[in-house]
Amino acid sequence: MTEQRDSSFLSSSVPRRRDALRLLSAAALGAGAWPAFAQDSKRLPRLVTVSGAITEVVYALGAEGQLVGTDTTSLFPAAARATPKVGYMRQLSAEGLLSLKPDAIIATNESGPTVVLDQIRTAGVKVEIIEADHSWGEVQRKVQAVGRAAAKEVQARELQARLDAEWAQVLLRIGGAKGRKPKVLFVLSHSASPQVSGEKTAAHAVIGFAGGVNALSGFHGYRPMTAEAMASAAPDIILTSTQSIEAHGGVERFWQRPELALTPAYKKRALITQDALLLLGFGPRLPAAIGELHDKFRAALA
Amino acid sequence: MSQRFGARAVLGGSAVLLVAAFAVGAVSGAYAISLSQLWNVLTSLGQGASGQSPEHLVFLNIRLPRLVLGVAAGAGLGMAGTLMQGLFRNPLADPGLIGISSGAALAAGITIVLGASFWPMLPRTLGSWTLVLMAFGGGFAVTLLIYGLSRSEGGTRMALMLLAGIAINALAGAGLGLLSVMATDEQLRSLQFWLLGSLGGARWSAVILVGVAVLLSCWAAASLASPLNAIALGEAQAALLGVDVERTKRRAVVITAVAVGAVTATTGIIGFIGLIAPHWVRMVAGPDHRIVLPASALLGAALVLAADTVARTVMAPAELPLGVLTAFIGVPMFLLMLRHFRGRV
Amino acid sequence: MTAAGHGALACASVEVRIGAKRLLANASVELAPGRVTAILGPNGAGKSTLLSVLAGQREPTQGRATLDGRPLSGHGMPVLALRWALMPQESAVAFDFTAQDIVALGRYPHRRAPTRDEDAIMAEAMALTDVTALAPRILNTLSGGEKARVHLARALAQLWHPRPDGASRWLLLDEPTAALDLAHQHSAMRLLRAWAARGVGVVAVLHDLNLARRYADEVVVLGAPGGLRQGATADVLQPALIEAVWRMPCQPVTGADGVTQYLFG
Numbered sequence: 083m084t085e086q087r088d089s090s091f092l093s094s095s096v097p098r099r100r101d102a103l104r105l106l107s108a109a110a111l112g113a114g115a116w117p118a119f120a121q122d123s124k125r126l127p128r129l130v131t132v133s134g135a136i137t138e139v140v141y142a143l144g145a146e147g148q149l150v151g152t153d154t155t156s157l158f159p160a161a162a163r164a165t166p167k168v169g170y171m172r173q174l175s176a177e178g179l180l181s182l183k184p185d186a187i188i189a190t191n192e193s194g195p196t197v198v199l200d201q202i203r204t205a206g207v208k209v210e211i212i213e214a215d216h217s218w219g220e221v222q223r224k225v226q227a228v229g230r231a232a233a234k235e236v237q238a239r240e241l242q243a244r245l246d247a248e249w250a251q252v253l254l255r256i257g258g259a260k261g262r263k264p265k266v267l268f269v270l271s272h273s274a275s276p277q278v279s280g281e282k283t284a285a286h287a288v289i290g291f292a293g294g295v296n297a298l299s300g301f302h303g304y305r306p307m308t309a310e311a312m313a314s315a316a317p318d319i320i321l322t323s324t325q326s327i328e329a330h331g332g333v334e335r336f337w338q339r340p341e342l343a344l345t346p347a348y349k350k351r352a353l354i355t356q357d358a359l360l361l362l363g364f365g366p367r368l369p370a371a372i373g374e375l376h377d378k379f380r381a382a383l384a
Numbered sequence: 385m386s387q388r389f390g391a392r393a394v395l396g397g398s399a400v401l402l403v404a405a406f407a408v409g410a411v412s413g414a415y416a417i418s419l420s421q422l423w424n425v426l427t428s429l430g431q432g433a434s435g436q437s438p439e440h441l442v443f444l445n446i447r448l449p450r451l452v453l454g455v456a457a458g459a460g461l462g463m464a465g466t467l468m469q470g471l472f473r474n475p476l477a478d479p480g481l482i483g484i485s486s487g488a489a490l491a492a493g494i495t496i497v498l499g500a501s502f503w504p505m506l507p508r509t510l511g512s513w514t515l516v517l518m519a520f521g522g523g524f525a526v527t528l529l530i531y532g533l534s535r536s537e538g539g540t541r542m543a544l545m546l547l548a549g550i551a552i553n554a555l556a557g558a559g560l561g562l563l564s565v566m567a568t569d570e571q572l573r574s575l576q577f578w579l580l581g582s583l584g585g586a587r588w589s590a591v592i593l594v595g596v597a598v599l600l601s602c603w604a605a606a607s608l609a610s611p612l613n614a615i616a617l618g619e620a621q622a623a624l625l626g627v628d629v630e631r632t633k634r635r636a637v638v639i640t641a642v643a644v645g646a647v648t649a650t651t652g653i654i655g656f657i658g659l660i661a662p663h664w665v666r667m668v669a670g671p672d673h674r675i676v677l678p679a680s681a682l683l684g685a686a687l688v689l690a691a692d693t694v695a696r697t698v699m700a701p702a703e704l705p706l707g708v709l710t711a712f713i714g715v716p717m718f719l720l721m722l723r724h725f726r727g728r729v
Numbered sequence: 730m731t732a733a734g735h736g737a738l739a740c741a742s743v744e745v746r747i748g749a750k751r752l753l754a755n756a757s758v759e760l761a762p763g764r765v766t767a768i769l770g771p772n773g774a775g776k777s778t779l780l781s782v783l784a785g786q787r788e789p790t791q792g793r794a795t796l797d798g799r800p801l802s803g804h805g806m807p808v809l810a811l812r813w814a815l816m817p818q819e820s821a822v823a824f825d826f827t828a829q830d831i832v833a834l835g836r837y838p839h840r841r842a843p844t845r846d847e848d849a850i851m852a853e854a855m856a857l858t859d860v861t862a863l864a865p866r867i868l869n870t871l872s873g874g875e876k877a878r879v880h881l882a883r884a885l886a887q888l889w890h891p892r893p894d895g896a897s898r899w900l901l902l903d904e905p906t907a908a909l910d911l912a913h914q915h916s917a918m919r920l921l922r923a924w925a926a927r928g929v930g931v932v933a934v935l936h937d938l939n940l941a942r943r944y945a946d947e948v949v950v951l952g953a954p955g956g957l958r959q960g961a962t963a964d965v966l967q968p969a970l971i972e973a974v975w976r977m978p979c980q981p982v983t984g985a986d987g988v989t990q991y992l993f994g
Contacts, residue, residue, distance in 0.1 A: 151701060169702030172570065173577045175584055176446045178701030180438070181415035192570060196512055197585035205441050275565060304568040473823035613830075614837050616823040620786055625887070626810030626838045671824035 127233050130182060132171045132189035135365030136212070137162050139224050142241055142366045145232040151182040153193075158359055158367075176201040186231035188224075190214045216287035218249055220364050241366070248369035256293040256376050264383050266294035267317035267347070269307060271326035272358075276339070277304040278311070284362040289321065292375035313344040319382050320347045321375075323358035352382040394669040398682035402455070405689035409451050412693045414700035415442045449586040452595060454692050455685040457583070457651050458661075460598040460643035462684020463605055465658025466665075466677050467636045470612035472542055475666070476721065478659045479644045481549045482637060483526040485655075486556035488648040489579055491522020493563040496575045515578075516590065520649035526552060527641040531634075539630045542619075581652035581707030583692050594646045601643035602681055608632055608639075609673040616671070654707055656714025657684045663721055687713075736762050736797060736897035738783055738930060743792035745778050752778040753789070756957050758949050762897040762930035765921055767941035767962070769934075770951030771975055776934040777818065777903055779951065783932065784815050784901050797896070810838035812892060813899035814884035818907065818934075820876070822868050828855075828879045829864040835886035844890060854886040855879075857920055859913065873908035881905060881917065888929060900924060902933040906940060918944040938975075939990045942966055950974060963989070 130151040131137040137156035140149050146161065153171045156162045168178050171189065176198045179187065186208040193199065193211075203209045210227040214220055222242060229238020268285035270277045279285040280301040289296050297317035298305075305311070320342065330336040333353065342348050360371050389397075411422060421439040428440065461479065468477040480486065495518040530552050534545035564572055611632045614622040619629050647654070661684035662676055669675045688706075691713070695704040739759040745752045753775035760766050760783075768776045781787040782794050785801040794801050801809065814835065822831065832851050836843070844850070855861045858878040868876060881902070888898045900921065906914040914937075922944055925931045935941045941948055941962065948965050950958045953974050958965050971979040971991065980992045 154702075167702055170573065170577075172573055173582070173584070173703070173705075175414060175696065175701060175703040177442060177696065178414040178703060180442055180446070181413075181701055194574075195585045197587055201446055201585075201587075204445065205438065270569065272569065277568070306565055475824065610837065610840065613826075614834055616826060617831070617834060618817070618820055618822075621815070621817060621820060623806060624784060624786065624810060624815045625834065626807035628806070666824065670830075671826055672830065 127185035127231060128183060129228075129232055130168060130179060130184040130187045131156060131228075132168070132174065132187065132193045133212075133363075134158060134162075134359040135221075135363035136188050136190070136224050136228060138363070138365040138367065139228045139241075140232065143225075143228060143232060143234050143237050145228070145234055145237075148232055150184055151179070155359065158357075174198045180205055180207070186210060188212070188227050188231055214284075214364070216282075216284045216364065218368075221245065221249075221366065221368055224365070245366055245369065252369045252373045252376075253291070255373070256291070259293055259376070259380065261380070261383065263293055263295045264318040264379050265297040265316065266319045266321050266379070267297040267312070267315055267345075269320060269322045269326060270304060271322065271329055276307045276326070276341075278307045279304050284364060285321070288361060288372065288375065291372045292379060294319070294379055307339075307341050309341040309344060312341045315345075317345055317347050318350075319352045319354060319379065320345070321354045321356075321361075323361060324355045325358050327355050350382070354378045354382065388670045389668050391669070391672075391675045394665065394675055394679050395682070398665070398679045398686065401686040402682045402689070405686040405693070406451060406455070409454070409689045409693045410443075410447065412697050413442075413447055414696060415439075415447075417443055417447075445588075449588050449591045450583050450692070451689065453583050453586040453591045453650065454689045456591070456595045456598040457647045457654060458657055458683075458685035458688030459681040460594075460601060460647045460684075461654065461657040461688070462661035462680035462682075463598075463602050463677060464640040464644045465684070466662040466673065466680045467605060467608065467612070467640055468658065469662055470608075470615060470673055471633060471636045472546065473616060473618075475663060476659070476718075478656075479640050480553070480655070480658075481546060482640065483530045483549055483552050483556070484523040484641055484644045485648055485653050486553045487526025488519040488523035488645060489653060490526070490556040490559050491518045492578050492652075493560050493575050494518070494522075496578065497563045497567045497571050516649045518649075520645045523645040523648055524641050526556065527637065527645070531637050540633050542633075577705060578652045579707070580705030581654040581710070582695075582703070582705050583651055583688075584696075584703060586650075590650050594650050597646035598643050601639045602678075604635065605639050605677055608636055609677050612636075612673040613671075652705075652707065654688065654710055656710045656718065657687055659721075660714055660717050661687060663717070736930075738762075738794070738796050738897075738899055738932070740779075740782055740789070740794040741792050743779075743782055743789040743794065745775070745782060745787060746790040753782070753951075756782075756792075756951070758783075758957065758959050760930060760932055760947075762899065763925055763928050764946040765925045765931040765933070765944060766947045766949060767933055767935045767945035768949045768951065769936075769938065769941055770953075774952035776951055779949070780815075780901055780903055780932065780934050784813070785809060786815070807838065810887070812888075812896055813901060814887035816877075816880050816884040816900070816902040816905055818903040820880060825867045825869065827865055828860055828868055828871065828875075831868050831879050832860075832864075832883045832886050835883035838887060850886050850889045851882075854882040854889065857885060858882040858917070874910055874913060877905065877908045878913065878917075885924075891928070897930055898928070899930040899932065902931070904934050904936060906935065906937060914940065938966065938971065942990060943988050966991075 126148050128150045129140060129145065129148045131140055131149065132153040134155040134157055137152050138158055140146055141159055141162070149165055151166045151168045152162055154167055154169065155171055166182060169175055171193045173195070174193065179202055184207055187202060188210040190212050191214055199209055208231060210231055212220065212223045212227055225238050225242045225245065229235045266289045268279045268289065270279065278298055280298050280303060282302040283304065286296045297315040327333055327336055337348065337351065354375070356371065356375065360367055411417065411419060417439045422443065425440045425443050464479040468479050468481060469475050492515060495515050499514065530545060530548045531540065533548035534540050536544065564575065567575060611622065611627045614625045614627045615629065615632065623629050661680040665676050665679040665683055669679060691709040692706055695706050695709050698704060737759055741757045743756045744754050756779055768779055770776050778787065782789050785794065785806065796804060832855055836847055836850065855864060858881045860875065860878045860882055863871060863875055863879065868879060871879065884900060888900060892898065906917055909917060918940055921931045921933065945962050947960065948962050950965055950970065953970060958970070968979045968981055977993045981989050982992055983989050
């Protein structure tokens with residue numbers, strides 16, 4: 083084992099032991115251990131976050147000074163929009179990411195391409211991937227991962243505790259509410275054809291948390307919205323994102339969709355809209371979002 | 385047509401353009417690498433892996449494989465474009481006519497949208513190679529189908545190939561449309577990015593495979609240059625000059641399928657290079673395939689490199705998809721060519 | 730029909746059918762090198778078809794064509810390309826090849842064994858058909874007659890040198906004079922006679938009876954009652970036959986040079 087001199091990459095003065103393989107043979111095999119770039123214990127790690135919710139966690143921890151780049155879905159808070167953008171989360175650029183000289187990248191498992199993440203990893207950047215399983219655990223993992231990566235574990239634990247308490251409180255309130263659970267159907271329509279969400283989606287989980295029942299079941303993921311499916315699902319409430327409404331050109335135009343005309347929700351114009359990132363991002367604002375959603379459910383049923 | 389430059393001038397000029405494009409691409413990128421740093425990287429290559437600065441790693445493992453992939457992609461597309469134009473005896477022909485791009489796109493679409501549900505085992509065994517192999521297989525299969533449909537007694541008829549190509553391309557397009565409707569937002573985005581083409585995420589293993597495929601294809605294509613000249617007189621006349629027209633067609637189709645299939649499977653769809661590069665070469669060198677074939681490969685490589693350099697620097701740290709840029713250059717060029725060839729097509 | 734001798738180009742009982750249409754029926758000819766043979770007949774009689782069968786371009790549905798007594802398929806196209814050249818009736822050339830390029834393609838069959846005077850061959854061939862000045866012009870921009878002369882030069886270039894084994898050479902021409910102006914028509918026919926005199930077998934589909942009468946040693950007339958007729962020009966091209974085949978009253982006239990020509994109408 084040879085001691086590797088650290089690079090000028092992080093202006094570090096603390097060398098670290100690492101194995102060194104021949105560069106080209108390692109590259110040809112598509113694998114290989116590269117010397118890691120040492121972390122300066124005096125300087126705070128530079129972060130790149132890929133996913134709006136993870137960016138929110140960084141701001142919640144007060145670590146936004148360490149944020150050097152975000153992806154295009156990172157739109158909250160407003161300051162996040164001004165950070166350098168590394169592109170869409172599924173189409174990241176290796177050189178682009180490395181040019182920001184990050185120490186760590188935190189992303190969900192939906193980010194890619196995987197080859198680019200591998201390249202980042204072998205360049206010595208810490209890559210934290212969070213499994214997006216639409217549970218409260220996902221939020222917790224995000225907080226922990228950001229805390230680790232930002233070297234702010236203490237603050238992360240505090241934030242975690244606070245969020246856990248909020249979450250427990252909101253679940254209690256929802257659990258104690260009486261009355262029947264409304265059948266809610268989530269419509270996603272940022273692009274041309276509207277889709278509705280079945281099980282194993284963020285929307286499904288959110289509806290359940292907020293005290294509703296997904297009007298659709300029996301399939302995973304998203305399906306195109308059809309009139310018959312809507313009629314047989316018979317949702318009491320239509321839930322959608324503000325971006326979807328904008329894409330339609332307003333609430334009125336949205337209600338003009340023929341598929342919605344046969345639903346109970348249509349008769350009462352029971353529509354709830356929320357910002358997509360807030361609703362589905364599974365970030366630190368989730369407890370507040372769920373609470374708000376629950377209240378809107380009750381109001382719509384009343 | 386006014387002046388024609390000689391073979392040496394054209395080939396030399398294209399080679400110079402390629403080297404220049406490579407050099408510019410080597411020093412450009414989102415990650416700043418100065419010339420002196422680059423020099424250190426190159427000189428340390430000979431000494432083995434010692435003193436690996438981050439510039440070293442970024443250049444050798446991210447930028448250089450991408451440059452090499454760009455060369456291979458452009459060369460394969462330019463060469464294949466020339467073959468197709470010679471085969472169809474029409475300067476507006478393009479490898480897409482025989483279905484490679486649409487077949488690869490359809491296979492990619494199937495993998496992206498349906499892969500997880502129908503063949504979950506596949507990604508596990510093939511890993512990140514799943515998409516590449518499926519796309520290559522799809523392109524090759526569709527090309528074989530179109531080739532088969534164009535055979536009649538007496539050989540392969542190019543008019544039939546053209547019609548079969550149009551029909552199958554339309555079918556693949558419809559298939560892709562169906563897949564986009566079935567796809568979730570995420571899958572749709574992935575598919576869209578694949579269709580727009582990109583040299584990003586190039587790994588040495590993939591790059592070397594594509595490079596070898598293109599190299600072999602170009603080498604095999606060299607022997608088709610003279611026969612294609614004769615075929616310009618018409619297939620009947622070429623046969624009377626002793627050209628084995630059937631064999632030439634078959635080889636051209638297979639070479640195109642292998643080269644363009646390998647490239648498309650790795651990079652997605654990069655359009656218009658196969659159309660523009662041979663056209664520009666013919667404008668300065670005349671239509672002799674013995675010059676146009678190698679020069680189109682060189683020029684195609686230079687064009688792809690140039691476009692990719694723009695794609696990865698103009699919006700840094702994000703990237704533009706390569707296909708967007710080649711379309712922006714390609715479509716006006718295509719329209720200009722239509723005007724130019726109005727009387728002769 | 731005598732037995733096909735050495736060097737002879739022949740076909741026996743050939744029929745060419747496409748679907749239900751019969752382009753050529755029961756055609757048998759035997760052609761010897763060193764002569765100019767004209768294939769004549771009204772439109773639709775199958776002149777071009779016969780030529781393409783003899784050239785190996787078209788497979789007859791019945792019967793077969795032979796060279797030196799062997800079927801054409803036995804020789805193989807690359808070998809045949811060294812012994813004969815076909816000048817087509819029309820030929821659309823793709824891309825902007827120049828006249829020079831086209832004539833150079835005539836040497837394609839010889840690319841494996843080029844002689845020392847490849848450039849000289851092309852230059853002389855172009856001089857023979859008077860297209861030297863057109864060499865740098867793009868073929869597709871030339872007039873019909875100029876294109877025809879370029880293709881003729883190409884065919885000549887292809888056959889330039891006698892074969893080392895003494896095998897017969899053949900010039901097959903499909904309406905070579907159709908697009909040419911008057912002066913070039915005659916100079917082309919004289920050129921063909923000169924080549925025939927050197928031992929090349931010249932077979933030309935002609936539509937102009939007078940040209941055939943003046944320049945051809947032998948004619949093959951298609952569409953005659955009773956089938957194909959082959960023989961010496963003066964013997965076969967009698968007014969009675971002409972009127973029967975072409976359905977035009979015909980009056981032979983002998984010119985000052987002693988050559989018979991026909992007046993029609």
